[in-house]
Amino acid sequence: MSEAKKLAIIATKGTLDWAYPPFILASTAAALGYDVQVFFTFYGLQLLRKKLDLKVSPLGNPGMPMKMPFGPKWFKGINWNIPNLVQSLVPGYEALATTLMKQTVKNNGVASIPDLRELCREAEVKFIACQMTVELFGFEHSDFIDGLEFGGAATFFEFAGESDICLFI
Amino acid sequence: MADKELDARGLNCPLPILRTKKMLNELTGGQTLRVVATDPGAVKDFQAFAKQTGNELVESAEANGEYTFVLKKKA
Numbered sequence: 001m002s003e004a005k006k007l008a009i010i011a012t013k014g015t016l017d018w019a020y021p022p023f024i025l026a027s028t029a030a031a032l033g034y035d036v037q038v039f040f041t042f043y044g045l046q047l048l049r050k051k052l053d054l055k056v057s058p059l060g061n062p063g064m065p066m067k068m069p070f071g072p073k074w075f076k077g078i079n080w081n082i083p084n085l086v087q088s089l090v091p092g093y094e095a096l097a098t099t100l101m102k103q104t105v106k107n108n109g110v111a112s113i114p115d116l117r118e119l120c121r122e123a124e125v126k127f128i129a130c131q132m133t134v135e136l137f138g139f140e141h142s143d144f145i146d147g148l149e150f151g152g153a154a155t156f157f158e159f160a161g162e163s164d165i166c167l168f169i
Numbered sequence: 170m171a172d173k174e175l176d177a178r179g180l181n182c183p184l185p186i187l188r189t190k191k192m193l194n195e196l197t198g199g200q201t202l203r204v205v206a207t208d209p210g211a212v213k214d215f216q217a218f219a220k221q222t223g224n225e226l227v228e229s230a231e232a233n234g235e236y237t238f239v240l241k242k243k244a
Contacts, residue, residue: 024182032221108181110184123190
């Protein structure tokens with residue numbers, strides 16, 4: 001048996017912002033020598049799709065600063081406090097916020113989600129997709145990247161029960 | 170002189186660590202890797218990386234907003 005520490009993560013969120021924690025922690029732990037498994041369930045399944053189309057929504061999220069990733073410094077510093085009502089009515093607001101976040105990520109030298117996911121694969125992080133939610137949401141196994149294992153809660157506990165760290169994200 | 174060099178300038182967490190780990194895999198025990206980074210968080214991260222992986226951090230320096238680390242691969 002391997003002596004390595006074990007990290008078990010449950011990834012339940014399917015938005016661009018919440019895609020970061022599981023992939024960052026999984027890839028970093030793998031680099032530190034951990035055995036890592038990530039169990040993707042409910043909206044977290046979006047992170048495993050072949051065609052990633054993750055979005056971020058500032059609507060109803062008062063913690064998210066809305067700043068422009070371009071222009072002079074004074075302009076970048078403005079926090080665009082748009083009321084929820086306006087956000088919900090303006091078509092394409094979510095798409096705009098997503099574009100801006102992707103640009104900010106790029107400007108800051110932060111990895112993209114496809115890159116981080118690939119780094120996890122390279123580091124032999126094991127991905128498990130929750131079979132129950134795959135069916136619940138009407139996904140096909142072919143919607144997801146290759147090399148996944150499909151399983152249920154008991155599959156998760158087999159590894160999580162032996163883990164040193166267990167996170168629900 | 171280090172045996173290998175890694176330019177991690179402009180990269181943010183956790184990329185400097187991930188690239189470092191990847192490059193260390195190409196070295197043999199006792200060889201050194203020099204990393205240059207601009208992420209201020211890298212200072213603590215490289216200490217933590219060294220401590221947890223057993224690769225020795227033989228040098229950690231800062232000059233003009235650039236951080237230089239030299240790691241010696243575990244034998």
